[in-house]
Amino acid sequence: MVVSQPLYSKEEFARRGDRIYQTQIRSQIESGNQGKIVAIDLETGDFEVEASEIAAGDRLESRHPNAQIWIVRVGYRHVRRFGGRTKRSVRS
Structure with a gap:
């Protein structure tokens, strides 16, 4: 497996994506795809929408083997979240 090297700095990668x-x-894709993953090739603008990051990335790379891939989750600011949440108490 050949691993492609990033062509841009982290900041430029994020800005372009x-x-x-x-x-x-x-x-084009926001309606009906809430929570799905969009993998975008920064060089071509081509993209794939899938339920998982791996599936979206694999489908995009099958068409663009040297893709510079940026990942977005439809309807969310972040693809993943780290850390816990404070559990809310239910008031009666």
């Missing part, structure tokens, strides 16, 4: 998602993809 967010811009492509907001300007080219979001309006």
Whole structure:
């Protein structure tokens, strides 16, 4: 398995990915795909929508083997969340 190297700094990678998602993809896929993963190739703007990161990335890489992939979760600010949550108490 060949691992491709990033072509951009972390900041540039994020900036490009967010811009492509907001300007080219979001309006096409937002309805009916809440919570799904979008894998975006930063070089071509091509994308895949799947339930999992791996499935979306694999499908995109099958068409673009050297893809520079940015991942977004539809309807959320972050793809993953780390750490616990404070449990809310239910008032009667």
